[in-house]
Amino acid sequence: MNNQILLIEDDVLVLKSLEKTLKNEGYVVKTAKDGQSGLKLLQEGNFNLVISDIRMPGIDGIQTIEKLRTSGKGEMRQVPVILITGYASEEAPIDAFRLKVSDYILKPFNNDELLATVKRVLENAGTDSSEMKDLLIQVKKLLHQYREGHERQVFEDQDLRRLLDQIDALLFSIEKEILKHTPIQPS
Numbered sequence: 001m002n003n004q005i006l007l008i009e010d011d012v013l014v015l016k017s018l019e020k021t022l023k024n025e026g027y028v029v030k031t032a033k034d035g036q037s038g039l040k041l042l043q044e045g046n047f048n049l050v051i052s053d054i055r056m057p058g059i060d061g062i063q064t065i066e067k068l069r070t071s072g073k074g075e076m077r078q079v080p081v082i083l084i085t086g087y088a089s090e091e092a093p094i095d096a097f098r099l100k101v102s103d104y105i106l107k108p109f110n111n112d113e114l115l116a117t118v119k120r121v122l123e124n125a126g127t128d129s130s131e132m133k134d135l136l137i138q139v140k141k142l143l144h145q146y147r148e149g150h151e152r153q154v155f156e157d158q159d160l161r162r163l164l165d166q167i168d169a170l171l172f173s174i175e176k177e178i179l180k181h182t183p184i185q186p187s
Contacts, residue, residue, distance in 0.1 A: 004028045008038035008052040035064035054085035062095045080125045
């Protein structure tokens with residue numbers, strides 16, 4: 001498997017338990033007891049995933065990920081992140097979304113839930129943007145074919161037309177997001 005995970009957690013018992021769980025699944029795990037130590041490890045190595053608690057002394061998980069996203073080294077700025085917390089707040093999920101965090105898990109959670117989330121995030125991290133573009137093109141083509149093949153029905157059914165317009169708008173926003181994260185290739 002060889003996926004390297006950085007685990008940042010200030011509760012030593014939780015840290016050791018999560019480390020053991022992840023290592024038992026074949027992941028290579030480095031640990032940090034606070035955000036500052038986590039950032040230092042991120043500067044020294046390459047990780048496929050960061051799992052961080054939100055509430056920690058010093059710089060918290062949100063601040064840690066903000067610093068990673070703005071001043072991390074190279075590709076580490078875009079490393080997938082899973083945030084975990086025992087304290088639900090309205091701001092944390094919004095901050096997580098703003099920082100393009102891959103997932104957000106509330107404590108208490110079971111190990112199976114965590115492992116399933118880790119697996120899904122790591123699998124999705126390997127998704128090439130060109131694969132996403134190809135999929136988007138196929139969906140747009142199918143939508144276009146449907147509109148042409150059911151032109152009269154679409155014209156007469158206002159709800160269907162509204163639904164297809166919403167799908168078009170969603171596809172457009174997905175396309176913009178893909179293009180925003182795709183480096184321009186020199187010609």
